[in-house]
Amino acid sequence: MSDSSQWKGYLISYSNDSLLLQSPYIHNDCTVYGPDSDSTTMAVAGIQYLQNQGHHITAIHLTESIDAKVIFMSTSVDSPQRNEELPTATVDWQVIEGEEATLVLSQSDAEHFEFDEPTGTEIMDDDLFNDMNAAWEHECSKQHVSQGAYVSQSQYLEGGTARLSLASQSFEGQIIWPPRQMDSSGNRLPREEGLLSDRATVESWTKLSAAGAPSEFSLRAPILGGIQTLLVKFDEGPRGVFLVCDDVDYSPTIGDQVEFGVRRIYAQEGLIRYGLKAIPSLN
Amino acid sequence: MNFPSSLQVGQLAPLKCPWALHCLSMFVAGNGAFLDSTGASYGFGLKKDRLNQMLVLPRLVMVDVAVIGAGQTKYGNHQLGLKGMWAEAAENAFASVDQDFDPRQVDEAFIGSVAFGGGQLGNTAALLTEHSGMEGVPVRRVENACASSGFALRDAWMAIKSGQADVVVAGGIEKMNDLSPERKRFWLGVSGDTEWERLAGLTFPGTYALMARRHFHEHRSTHDDLVHISVKNHMHGFENQQAHLQKQVSFEKAASGFMVADPLTLYDCCPTSDGASCVILAADHVVRQFTDDPVWLRSSGAGSDRLALHDRPSITQLVATQKASKSAYSAAGITATDVDLAEVHDCFTVAEMIATEDLGFAESGQGGMFARDGRGIRNEGSVCINPSGGLKSKGHPLGATGTGQAVEVFKQLRGSVESERQVRDAQIGITHNVGGSGATCAVHVFGRDRNE
Numbered sequence: 001m002s003d004s005s006q007w008k009g010y011l012i013s014y015s016n017d018s019l020l021l022q023s024p025y026i027h028n029d030c031t032v033y034g035p036d037s038d039s040t041t042m043a044v045a046g047i048q049y050l051q052n053q054g055h056h057i058t059a060i061h062l063t064e065s066i067d068a069k070v071i072f073m074s075t076s077v078d079s080p081q082r083n084e085e086l087p088t089a090t091v092d093w094q095v096i097e098g099e100e101a102t103l104v105l106s107q108s109d110a111e112h113f114e115f116d117e118p119t120g121t122e123i124m125d126d127d128l129f130n131d132m133n134a135a136w137e138h139e140c141s142k143q144h145v146s147q148g149a150y151v152s153q154s155q156y157l158e159g160g161t162a163r164l165s166l167a168s169q170s171f172e173g174q175i176i177w178p179p180r181q182m183d184s185s186g187n188r189l190p191r192e193e194g195l196l197s198d199r200a201t202v203e204s205w206t207k208l209s210a211a212g213a214p215s216e217f218s219l220r221a222p223i224l225g226g227i228q229t230l231l232v233k234f235d236e237g238p239r240g241v242f243l244v245c246d247d248v249d250y251s252p253t254i255g256d257q258v259e260f261g262v263r264r265i266y267a268q269e270g271l272i273r274y275g276l277k278a279i280p281s282l283n
Numbered sequence: 284m285n286f287p288s289s290l291q292v293g294q295l296a297p298l299k300c301p302w303a304l305h306c307l308s309m310f311v312a313g314n315g316a317f318l319d320s321t322g323a324s325y326g327f328g329l330k331k332d333r334l335n336q337m338l339v340l341p342r343l344v345m346v347d348v349a350v351i352g353a354g355q356t357k358y359g360n361h362q363l364g365l366k367g368m369w370a371e372a373a374e375n376a377f378a379s380v381d382q383d384f385d386p387r388q389v390d391e392a393f394i395g396s397v398a399f400g401g402g403q404l405g406n407t408a409a410l411l412t413e414h415s416g417m418e419g420v421p422v423r424r425v426e427n428a429c430a431s432s433g434f435a436l437r438d439a440w441m442a443i444k445s446g447q448a449d450v451v452v453a454g455g456i457e458k459m460n461d462l463s464p465e466r467k468r469f470w471l472g473v474s475g476d477t478e479w480e481r482l483a484g485l486t487f488p489g490t491y492a493l494m495a496r497r498h499f500h501e502h503r504s505t506h507d508d509l510v511h512i513s514v515k516n517h518m519h520g521f522e523n524q525q526a527h528l529q530k531q532v533s534f535e536k537a538a539s540g541f542m543v544a545d546p547l548t549l550y551d552c553c554p555t556s557d558g559a560s561c562v563i564l565a566a567d568h569v570v571r572q573f574t575d576d577p578v579w580l581r582s583s584g585a586g587s588d589r590l591a592l593h594d595r596p597s598i599t600q601l602v603a604t605q606k607a608s609k610s611a612y613s614a615a616g617i618t619a620t621d622v623d624l625a626e627v628h629d630c631f632t633v634a635e636m637i638a639t640e641d642l643g644f645a646e647s648g649q650g651g652m653f654a655r656d657g658r659g660i661r662n663e664g665s666v667c668i669n670p671s672g673g674l675k676s677k678g679h680p681l682g683a684t685g686t687g688q689a690v691e692v693f694k695q696l697r698g699s700v701e702s703e704r705q706v707r708d709a710q711i712g713i714t715h716n717v718g719g720s721g722a723t724c725a726v727h728v729f730g731r732d733r734n735e
Binding site: 146149150151155156159163178203204205206207208209211212213214215216217218227228229231238239240241242243254265273275 | 465466468469470471472473477478479480481482483484485486488489492493494496497500541542543544545546547591592593594598
């Protein structure tokens with residue numbers, strides 16, 4: 001017997017300290033990823049769920065399709081795929097990837113799993129599936145390069161932990177996020193240590209039409225009917241701007257509560273940039 | 284080195300320095316503080332004999348700065364390239380000087396440009412001055428996003444105030460319509476906090492849309508208030524022969540425009556323009572060589588703020604504008620009620636609504652009501668906001684906008700705009716030039732009279 005529910009936009013089934021995650025979308029009788037998701041984003045969600053259940057995970061075996069750096073920046077969980085010097089004995093968890101958009105996260109010595117089939121799947125529109133796949137394929141090609149505003153790989157990685165895990169600085173009673181370099185006296189601020197809460201309040205929002213969207217989104221914005229961005233305030237004080245998840249029809253209102261999950265943002269030069277998406281809070 | 288006892292180091296501005304005073308100049312420059320906190324400065328006269336005389340009988344002289352000429356291209360979709368557009372703007376500025384103007388008289392030049400598209404990112408200014416008779420003049424590109432030439436103007440003003448130059452050109456240029464749509468969209472939004480805002484899908488329409496929605500929420504303003512601004516600016520720009528969009532727009536049409544970034548529609552957004560603008564400044568002791576009808580650049584104020592919207596305590600005000608205007612008004616000895624006309628940075632209509640508050644024309648939170656009541660309409664309201672049509676109608680060639688605003692104020696104060704759009708009895712005008720979503724701002728006060 002397992003507990004089935006939804007977690008950060010994925011269907012989950014939790015049993016005997018193992019977790020099954022499945023994309024909710026079905027296309028041609030196959031389970032497929034949503035418009036902003038892949039095995040990396042789902043693995044992050046899975047690790048976060050297990051951490052939320054009280055599991056202390058220090059390292060995990062990942063599959064080839066999962067971006068180990070993103071896993072580490074999002075969850076602080078290391079992997080042999082990121083860190084070749086990691087002692088094997090410390091890697092006590094594993095990710096097993098199904099043929100379709102399904103993952104199992106379990107302890108490394110687990111051999112037998114028994115999950116209830118998750119409920120809540122929905123059919124993905126044929127055009128949406130085909131168009132989004134074609135767009136991502138084009139974006140992920142090395143020939144797809146930036147011509148203006150450009151977040152380099154090193155700049156992306158420098159802010160990655162703060163961006164993906166909401167790691168924040170604490171200084172003289174204030175919580176600071178995104179990270180800053182110096183205070184107003186010219187003194188260096190401490191490195192990020194704590195994490196912001198996973199919930200925030202909407203202070204403003206906009207939906208950019210496909211014509212107004214940045215070029216990085218120019219292939220997918222027309223398919224999605226534009227892209228939606230929220231300005232939110234965390235309970236600890238800092239504010240931030242976040243894309244909304246691409247697969248939920250959400251009309252925000254100032255004062256709404258949202259939570260966050262990792263999503264694909266865009267791809268350039270063969271590299272996918274990941275960030276957080278705001279997900280309307282169910283509670 | 285001994286200084287005359289009545290002079291203070293830091294208030295001296297040895298300029299166009301004669302060889303005998305080179306060491307003095309270096310010493311003072313090394314202290315790096317020619318201007319006091321209000322922006323006022325003190326300097327000696329220009330000529331060697333006068334300077335020597337003053338060293339014998341020292342007295343402090345405040346250098347005033349005048350605009351002696353100003354010109355621009357028409358804004359819009361230009362066939363001309365960078366060199367051609369700049370030459371046209373410079374030519375118009377030279378021609379506007381009442382006496383013959385020789386560009387070889389220029390001591391320094393500051394040219395604002397974002398270098399949109401990256402076609403001429405390096406040495407932009409040197410290329411342009413080379414093609415406008417200013418070959419050999421010390422020159423540099425000034426970049427502060429959309430406030431680039433507002434800051435070029437400030438730098439030019441400071442060059443004269445510091446005593447280092449007598450005749451200075453400030454200008455700006457941008458060529459935006461020669462790019463493919465994709466390349467253009469990559470460049471729109473390069474002036475935000477790229478690492479954070481761009482990864483959240485924001486370009487400036489989105490950023491200003493967030494500000495607008497929050498203003499509606501906090502202050503009960505509405506999109507109709509923004510429509511009033513759009514209609515007014517199109518009305519003001521209709522007769523402006525230099526404007527990009529010379530067309531009137533009805534309230535109904537502006538209210539029902541295509542949604543660009545909810546709640547901002549097409550009629551809330553300025554167009555993407557090509558253009559160049561050029562302003563010539565002169566120190567008071569040489570003004571009469573050029574004109575008997577100068578416009579005085581009475582003060583320059585500037586400020587900055589955190590780049591990213593989410594890093595600011597409030598997104599319904601621009602602290603940089605508040606700082607810049609407070610400084611500029613104070614140095615000119617005026618208040619907002621003294622201003623007859625204001626060229627305001629309305630890249631989006633909400634930017635004008637917020638600016639009317641930050642510049643002191645409306646109480647905080649009352650910018651919507653100010654627009655609704657028509658208080659910025661030419662010759663009807665308490666102050667004419669954007670007599671040129673503003674960025675909304677006149678256009679917004681990023682780097683050219685700040686000095687383009689100065690061109691309009693120069694002409695308005697001299698009574699030389701098209702008669703249909705002349706602001707009556709205009710004595711004092713200001714320019715307000717903002718970079719990005721408010722990270723930088725320059726405000727300048729112009730007057731028919733010098734500071735008292």
